[in-house]
Amino acid sequence: MLSGCRVLDLTTERGLMCGQILGDLGADVIKIEPPGGSSARSLKPFFADQPGLERSVCWWAYNRNKRGVTLNLETDEGRDLIRRLAARADFIIESENPGALARGGIGYGDLSAINPALVYVSITPFGQDGPKADYADSDLIMMAASGALILYGDEDRPPIRMSVPQAYLHACADAAGAALIAYYDRLDTGLGQQVDVAAQESLGLAAQSTLLAATLGADETRRMAGGVKLGPLRVPLVWEAKDGLVSCVFLFGSALGIFTRKLISYIYERGFCDQATRDKDWIAYADMLLTGREPIEEYERVKGVVANFLRSMTKAESFDLARQHGFLIAPLATTDDLLANPQFIAREYWQTSDERELGLKLTYPGPFARFSATPIEFKRRPPRIGEHNREIYVGELGLSEREFGDLARRGII
Amino acid sequence: MASRLPLSGVKVLDFMWVLAGPGITRSMADYGAAVVRIESVERVDPTRTVGPFKDNNTNSEYSALFGNNSAGKLGLSLDLTKPEARAIVLDLVRWADVVCEAFSPKAMRAWGFDYESLRAIKPDIIMLSTCLMGQTGPLARFAGFGNLAAALCGFYNLVGWPDRSPSGPFSAYTDYIAPRFGLVAVMAALIHRKRTGQGQYIDQAQAESALQFLTLPILDAVASGRKYSPVGNDDLEHAPHGIYPAAGDDRWVAIACRTEDQWRALYLAMDRPQLADDPRFKTFTGRHEHREELDRVIGEWTRARTPLETERILQARGVPAHTVQNTFDANDDPQLRHNGHFVRVDHAVAGETFVENSRFRLSRTPAQVKRASPALGQDNQYVLEQLLGYNDDRISDLVAHGALG
Numbered sequence: 001m002l003s004g005c006r007v008l009d010l011t012t013e014r015g016l017m018c019g020q021i022l023g024d025l026g027a028d029v030i031k032i033e034p035p036g037g038s039s040a041r042s043l044k045p046f047f048a049d050q051p052g053l054e055r056s057v058c059w060w061a062y063n064r065n066k067r068g069v070t071l072n073l074e075t076d077e078g079r080d081l082i083r084r085l086a087a088r089a090d091f092i093i094e095s096e097n098p099g100a101l102a103r104g105g106i107g108y109g110d111l112s113a114i115n116p117a118l119v120y121v122s123i124t125p126f127g128q129d130g131p132k133a134d135y136a137d138s139d140l141i142m143m144a145a146s147g148a149l150i151l152y153g154d155e156d157r158p159p160i161r162m163s164v165p166q167a168y169l170h171a172c173a174d175a176a177g178a179a180l181i182a183y184y185d186r187l188d189t190g191l192g193q194q195v196d197v198a199a200q201e202s203l204g205l206a207a208q209s210t211l212l213a214a215t216l217g218a219d220e221t222r223r224m225a226g227g228v229k230l231g232p233l234r235v236p237l238v239w240e241a242k243d244g245l246v247s248c249v250f251l252f253g254s255a256l257g258i259f260t261r262k263l264i265s266y267i268y269e270r271g272f273c274d275q276a277t278r279d280k281d282w283i284a285y286a287d288m289l290l291t292g293r294e295p296i297e298e299y300e301r302v303k304g305v306v307a308n309f310l311r312s313m314t315k316a317e318s319f320d321l322a323r324q325h326g327f328l329i330a331p332l333a334t335t336d337d338l339l340a341n342p343q344f345i346a347r348e349y350w351q352t353s354d355e356r357e358l359g360l361k362l363t364y365p366g367p368f369a370r371f372s373a374t375p376i377e378f379k380r381r382p383p384r385i386g387e388h389n390r391e392i393y394v395g396e397l398g399l400s401e402r403e404f405g406d407l408a409r410r411g412i413i
Numbered sequence: 414m415a416s417r418l419p420l421s422g423v424k425v426l427d428f429m430w431v432l433a434g435p436g437i438t439r440s441m442a443d444y445g446a447a448v449v450r451i452e453s454v455e456r457v458d459p460t461r462t463v464g465p466f467k468d469n470n471t472n473s474e475y476s477a478l479f480g481n482n483s484a485g486k487l488g489l490s491l492d493l494t495k496p497e498a499r500a501i502v503l504d505l506v507r508w509a510d511v512v513c514e515a516f517s518p519k520a521m522r523a524w525g526f527d528y529e530s531l532r533a534i535k536p537d538i539i540m541l542s543t544c545l546m547g548q549t550g551p552l553a554r555f556a557g558f559g560n561l562a563a564a565l566c567g568f569y570n571l572v573g574w575p576d577r578s579p580s581g582p583f584s585a586y587t588d589y590i591a592p593r594f595g596l597v598a599v600m601a602a603l604i605h606r607k608r609t610g611q612g613q614y615i616d617q618a619q620a621e622s623a624l625q626f627l628t629l630p631i632l633d634a635v636a637s638g639r640k641y642s643p644v645g646n647d648d649l650e651h652a653p654h655g656i657y658p659a660a661g662d663d664r665w666v667a668i669a670c671r672t673e674d675q676w677r678a679l680y681l682a683m684d685r686p687q688l689a690d691d692p693r694f695k696t697f698t699g700r701h702e703h704r705e706e707l708d709r710v711i712g713e714w715t716r717a718r719t720p721l722e723t724e725r726i727l728q729a730r731g732v733p734a735h736t737v738q739n740t741f742d743a744n745d746d747p748q749l750r751h752n753g754h755f756v757r758v759d760h761a762v763a764g765e766t767f768v769e770n771s772r773f774r775l776s777r778t779p780a781q782v783k784r785a786s787p788a789l790g791q792d793n794q795y796v797l798e799q800l801l802g803y804n805d806d807r808i809s810d811l812v813a814h815g816a817l818g
Contacts, residue, residue, distance in 0.1 A: 001605040017625070021594075025601045044649040048637050057636065061628040108776075127774070130751035136675070136733040138651060144667035144737040145746075149656070151583035152572060158656035158665050159737055162582060163571045163644045169626045173593035178773040180600035181444050185419035185778055187607050193777035201754055202772045204743075205436065206589040210465060212477040214740040215755060215767050218465035221740075222663070225573075225580040230464065237560050238569065238581050245578060247564035249557065254473075255459035287471065323555055330561040332569040332579065335634040335641055338624075341565065343552035349621060363635040365624040369598040370547070372528075373613035374605055 001374045002027035005183075007091040008082070009066060010073075013040035014199075015095030015123040016062035017172035022091065022179065023065030024367065024376045030085070030392060031066040034073070035411055037385045047358060053385060060362060060382050062172075064353075068383025069392050070413050077412050079106050084397060086111045086118060091179055095123040095168075098133045108194040118192040119182045123168070123175050127198035137199075142167035146203030147211045154225040170206065171199040232296055233289060238332065239307055241315045248318075249328035250306055252285035260285075263306070263327050272309045277302060339363070353381045389413055418445025419778050423603065426502075426509040427451065427486060428526075430458045432559055432585055433619050434515030434543050435482035436592035437599060441511075442485030443771045443780035449505060449796055450486040452789055453493065454818050461789075467763050473789070474762035480786040484758060484768045488787025489796045490817055493524055497816035504801050506531050506538065510606075511599060513541045517556035518548045528614040537612035539602045543595050545587075547618030559585025562620045567627060573643030580643075587623035594622035652701040653679070656737060657712045659720040665737035666720035668711065668727065676700065678730040683714045758785035793817050 005027040009019035016038075023029040031038075042051075043058040072078040083106065086092060092111065094101055101107045108120040122128060125137035126145070135141075143149040143161045153160040175197040182193050204211055210221045222229040226238030226245075239248050250260055260282040268278035280302070281288065288294035310318060315331035322329035331337070344350060349366040367376035393399045393413060407413045423446040429435040435450070435458075442448045452458060460482060461473035468475065491498040502524075506512060512531060514521050521527050521542070528540045545562045546552040555561075563569060563586040573579035598615045606612055624631070630641045648654040651669045653676075659666045670676045680688040688694055688710070693703040700707055715723050720736035727734035736742055743749060753770050760766045763785075771780035797803040797811070811817055 001601040021597060025597075045633050045637070045639065057629055057633045060632055126748050127752050130748045132728075132748040135728050135735070136731050138648075138654075138669035138671065138733045140646065140648070140651070140654060140656075140667050140669050141733045141735045144656070144665075144735045145748075147738045147740065147743040148583065149667070150663075150665070150737050150739045153580050154574065154577065157574065158646070158658065160572060160574065160580065160643075160646050160656070162568070163641070163647075164627065164630050166626055170589070170593065173590065173597065173625075174772050177440065177593055177596035177600060178775065180597060180604060181419045181440075182775055182778075184600060184604055184607070185775075187604065188419075191777065193775055196774040196776065197772075198752065200748065201752060201770075202593075204754070204769055205592070205772060206583070206586070208432070208584050208589070209478040209481040209769070211740055211743040211769065212481065212755070212767055213465040214744040216465055216467040216477055218467065218469055218477065221465070223580075223583070225577070227581075228584060237584070238579065245569070247560050247569065247581070249560065253459070253462035254457055255462050322557075323552070326556070328557045328561060330555075330557070330564040332564045332581075333567045334570055335567055335631060338565070338567045338631070339635070341552075343546050343550045344621070346550040347547055347618070347621075349624075360636055362632055365628050365631060366621065368594040368617075368622040368625050370616040370618075371598070371602065371613055372615070373611055374601075 001025045001371070005090045006030070006088065007093065008032060008085055008089045010092060010094040010101070011123065012095050013038070013043060013058065014168045015093055015172055015175070016040060017169055018093050018121065018123065018175040018179070019066055020062050020064055021173065021176040021368070026374070027091070029066040030388070031063055031068045031383060032071050032082070033068060033385060035070045035413065055358070063382035064364065064378055065380050066383055067380070067388040067392065068386065069389050070386040072412050073104060073106070075412055077407065079104050081397070082106050083111065083114055087114050089115070089118060090183065091119045091121060093121045093123070093175065093179070098124055098128045112192060116192060117186055117190055119179055119186060119195065120192065121175050121179045121195040121197065123171050123197045123199070125198065126200050128196045139165035139167045142199045142203060145200045146207065148203050148206040151207060151210065151221060151223050151228070153223050155223055155229070159223060167199050167203060171197050171202040174202045231290065233286070233299070236303065239310045241310055241313060241318055241331070243314045245332040246310060246315055246318055247330050247332060248306070248310060250303065252282055254283055257282040257285060259326070259328050262325065266325060266327070267305060267309045270309065273305045277305060351378045353378070355381070386413070416778070418781060419775070420444045420446035423447070423511065424509045425449070426505045426512045428512070428514035428516065428521070430515055431460060432482070432588035433591040434513065434595070435460070437541070437543070437595040438486065438513055439482050439484060440596050440771065441599070443782060444775070444778070445781070448486040449800070450483055450488050450787060451502070452488060452490050454490050454789060455492065457789075467766050472762070474760065477766065477768070480760065480766060481768045483786035485783050486787060487792040487796055488790060489793055490790030492815055492818045495814060495816045497811055497814045499524055501797070501801070501811070501816065502526060503534060506534050508800055509535070509538065511539045511541070511603070513543070513599070515543045517544055518542070518553050532612070537606060537610060539599065539606060539612045539615070541595060541599050541615040541617060543591060543617040543619060545619050547621060548616045559588030559619065562587040562623060566620050566623050568623070571630070571641060571643055574645045575643065587619045590623040590626055591617065591619035594625070647704070652697060652704055653707050653711055654704070655708050655711075657708070657715040659715055659723060660718055664720050666715050666723045667735050667737055669733045671733070675732050678732045679727065682726050682730050682732065683711070685710065685714070756782045758782060760785035761788040761791050790817060
C-alpha cells in the first residue's frame with residue numbers, strides 16, 4: 001500500500017514501532033542508528049540473558065521490515081547526509097526530546113525547506129511545547145501522567161503498570177495513523193507537515209474516557225484488583241475457575257443486562273440460584289442499586305452465586321459454554337495458552353524468522369489486520385548494525401566507494 | 414473553521430459500536446471525513462449505558478464514553494429488520510467511500526451487507542470489519558468486550574503483584590489498542606485506493622492488533638523460554654522504580670531512575686546524601702536487588718508532601734517523576750490544557766459537554782471537533798434529504814414503515 005514510499009526512521013527506543021507499522025504496509029523504511037547501534041539494542045532482556053548488541057529482544061520486537069544504516073548525527077557530515085536522504089524521503093520519524101534535532105539543523109523547519117512534501121513525525125512524552133515538554137520520562141512516568149495508571153492495581157496497594165512497557169507503543173501506533181492522514185493530505189496538496197504525537201495524550205484512550213469525569217461532574221472510577229469500582233459498586237472482571245482464573249462480564253443496563261439475564265437463566269437451570277434471583281430486573285439493576293431499591297448486600301450475594309457457578313467449572317469448560325451460549329467469559333491466558341490457541345493457528349497468525357547466526361527460530365505476532373488486496377508481508381527480519389550501509393549510501397545515494405570508505409573510517413557511518 | 418482538512422470529501426458509513434470501533438471513525442471525523450453513524454433504537458450501543466455520565470445522569474444521551482467516541486459524526490437511526498431500512502443502507506453504500514462495521518461476523522452477511530454484496534454496488538468500496546477474534550477461524554463468532562480479548566491475549570497475566578493473583582489491566586485493554594491500528598488500516602486502504610483506484614476488504618481481529626503490543630514477551634518466551642508473570646512495578650532498566658505514597662487520600666507519585674545522575678539527583682533532593690555511601694545502593698544492581706529497602710526510604714520522603722510537590726522538586730533536577738493523575742488532576746493538568754486536550758461541545762440533549770481532542774496534532778491541518786456526538790436519530794432528516802436526496806413523501810413513508818426506529 002505504501003510501496004515506493006521512503007521512511008527515514010531516526011527514532012530512539014521510544015519510537016521504533018511506528019516505522020515497523022509503515023514497513024508492514026510496504027514502505028521502504030530505513031532505520032538510522034548511531035555507529036555503535038541504537039540504545040534499544042542495549043535494553044534487557046537479551047536472548048538467553050547473554051548481553052550483546054545483536055541479541056536484544058527489544059530490538060528484534062520493533063524493527064522488522066526495515067533496512068538499517070548507521071550514521072553519526074553528532075557530526076556535520078552526518079547531518080548533511082540526513083539532509084540528502086530527506087530530500088528524497090516521504091516520511092521522517094523521530095523521537096528525540098523537543099528541539100533536539102532542530103538544534104542540529106535537521107528539525108522540521110530545516111528539512112521541510114529542502115523537501116516541502118515531507119511528513120515529519122515527532123513522538124515525545126508530552127508534545128513539542130508546553131510546560132512539561134522538557135520533563136524527564138519513562139514508561140511508568142507516562143502511564144502515571146496519562147490518567148490510566150491510577151485505574152490499575154489493587155485498592156489497598158499503590159497502582160501498578162503492566163509488567164511489559166506499553167506507553168510508547170500506544171504513541172507509536174497513533175503516530176502511524178497520524179502519519180498516514182498527513183500523507184493522504186499530501187497526495188492532494190503536495191504538502192507535508194509536522195505530526196506531533198505526545199504519549200501522554202495517546203494514552204488518554206487507555207483511561208476509557210474517565211479523564212472527562214471531573215469536568216462533567218461524574219463519579220470517579222477507582223481501581224480494584226480484578227475489576228473496577230463504580231461509585232458504591234464493586235464490579236469484578238476476574239473470577240476463579242476450578243483450575244485458574246477467567247474474565248467474566250456481569251453487568252446491567254439495557255445493553256449489558258441482556259447478557260446477564262441470559263447467564264443467570266442458565267445458572268438457574270443448573271441449580272445454582274433460586275427463581276427470584278433469576279427473575280431480577282437485570283436491565284434496571286444498576287439503577288436499583290444506586291437508588292437503594294436493591295441493597296448492595298444483595299448484589300454481593302448474587303455475585304457469590306455467579307462465583308460459585310464459575311468455580312464449579314474448569315477454564316476450558318466455561319469457555320466452551322461461553323461459545324455455545326454467547327456468555328461473556330474467557331480464560332486468562334498465559335503465553336503458552338496463547339501460542340496454543342486454535343484461533344491464531346487456524347488464521348496462520350504466527351510468523352517465524354530463521355535466525356541462523358543464533359541457531360533459533362523467532363516467533364512473531366503476525367499482521368495487525370488482513371487486507372484482501374494488499375496483504376501485510378513480513379519481508380525482512382530486523383537489520384543488524386549497519387547491515388545496509390553500502391547498499392544505501394553507495395547503491396542508492398550515489399556515494400563513491402572512496403567517499404563511503406572515508407566516512408566509515410572516520411566513524412560517520 | 415472552513416479550512417480544508419486531510420479527509421475532506423471522504424465519506425464514511427459507520428456501523429461501529431461499543432468501544433473498539435467507533436474511535437476509528439471519530440478520528441476520521443476529526444480530520445474532515447463525513448461520517449454517518451448508524452444506530453438501532455432497539456439494540457442501543459452499550460457505551461451509551463456506561464459512564465462517565467454528565468452530572469451522573471444515566472440517560473443514554475449523557476454518556477461521555479459514547480460522546481467521546483462519536484463526536485463529529487452524523488446520527489441516523491435505522492431498524493435493520495425492515496427492508497426499507499436496508500434499502501437506505503444500500504443508498505448510503507453508493508454514497509460512501511468507506512464502510513466500517515464492528516458486529517460479530519454473521520450480522521452484516523445476514524443483512525446482505527457483506528463485502529461481496531457491497532462491492533457489487535460500489536466496486537471501489539473500502540470495507541473494514543473489526544471484531545474480537547477476526548472473521549474466520551474457530552473463535553470467529555466469539556463476541557464480547559475488550560476484557561475478554563485481553564484475557565485471551567495474556568494481558569491479564571501481566572498486571573499484578575507477585576504475591577497475589579493478577580489484578581489485570583483496567584477494563585477492556587484491547588479496546589485501547591485496536592482503534593489505533595484500525596485507523597492505520599483504513600488510512601492505508603484509502604491511500605492505496607487514491608493511488609490505484611482499487612478498494613478492498615479489511616478483516617481486523619482486535620486480538621491480532623493488540624498482540625503487537627506483546628511482541629517482546631512473546632519473542633522472549635519462545636526464544637529464551639522465559640515465563641512471564643506480573644512483577645508489580647519492577648523494571649529491568651530502572652531502580653529505584655515505583656509508585657510512592659503521597660500526602661492525601663489515594664495520592665501517589667511515580668519515580669523512575671535509570672542513570673547514576675538521576676539517582677544522585679534523587680538522594681540529594683531527598684537530602685539523604687548518606688545513601689551514596691550505603692553499600693547496598695552503590696550500584697544499579699545493588700539498588701535493584703535492595704529495591705524494597707530503597708522504596709521504604711523514598712516512601713518516607715514522598716509521604717510528607719503532595720504528589721505535585723514531589724513531581725516539581727524532582728523534575729527540576731532531571732529525575733523522571735510524575736503525579737499519578739486522577740481525573741481531577743488531568744482536568745487541571747497545565748500540559749493537557751496547553752495541548753487543548755479537552756474540547757467543549759454542545760450536545761443536542763445533554764447541553765454543554767466535553768470530549769477529548771484528537772490524540773495527535775497535525776501542524777498544517779489541525780483536527781476540528783465540529784460537533785458533539787449525535788443524539789439517537791438526530792440527523793435522520795438531514796442524511797435522508799441532503800445526502801441521499803429523498804423527498805418529504807419518501808421520508809414520511811419510511812417513518813410510517815418504522816424504518817427509522
